[in-house]
Amino acid sequence: MRVEIWSDIACPWCYVGKARFEKALEAFPHREQVEVVHRSFELDPGRAKGDIQPVITMLTKKYGMSAAQARAGEENLGAQAAAEGLAYRTEGRDHGNTFDMHRLLHLAKEQGRQDELIQILYRANFAEERSVFAEGEERLVELAVEAGLDADDVRKVLADPGAYADDVRADEREAAELGATGVPFFVLDRRFGVSGAQPAEVFERALTQAWGERSPLRLVDQGDAEACGPDGCAVPQH
Secondary structure, three states, rough: OOOEEEEOOOOOHHHHHHHHHOOOOOEEEEOHHHHHEEEEOOOOOOOOOOOOOOOOHHHHHHOOOOOOHHHHHHHHHHHHHHHHOOOOOOOOOOOOOHHHHHHHHHHHHHHHOHHHHHHHHHHHHOOOOOOOOOOOHHHHHHHHHOOOOOOHHHHHHHHHOOOOOOHHHHHHHHHHHHOOEHHHHHOOOOOOOEEOOOOOOHHHHHHHHHHOOOOEEOOOOOOOOOOOOEEEEEOOOO
């Protein structure tokens, strides 16, 4: 069975949702027969490559919230991440264009290192002091090498703006065709869709249903689960 996950490195709920899904997958009796594929989805595709801002500044400008609201949201996201055993810096992070990261994830997919790279990029963006945006391409090379990629291969991709660009855009078009308006968005064997950073129990049910049934793609327990979309990243207030 194949599980496709549409996500963005800049999406905190994707970071949390991946951890929740992996808890469910670990408990799934057929986990060894599940292939996980990460698909591209940019939350801010129109942002210029050099347009890098502090997260708090980005939130206040893009979504019209106050700095206090933005900081409270980050604190709540930090608590949600901590509940899943994830480190999360609630202050001092920045935000920028993620297109090059998505291109590298397609390179990593070809070499069987995609999950390793996306996890390293999440960690670097949400948990580490060094920036994945402000330090330039060599920072991405460093992280990709940590994931097992060849540094020269990574530099060649970064030097060619067209490398894997069509793959990224194809993923994004397909997400729209499947009805994804935010991420994370999980598609299980093209039978079931799960939207948002759902609890592990929801993913467990979806895996079981997708394994045992044949049906058109439909959303499973979408409810009010947290996700990131064009209007921002929903944050629980309690």
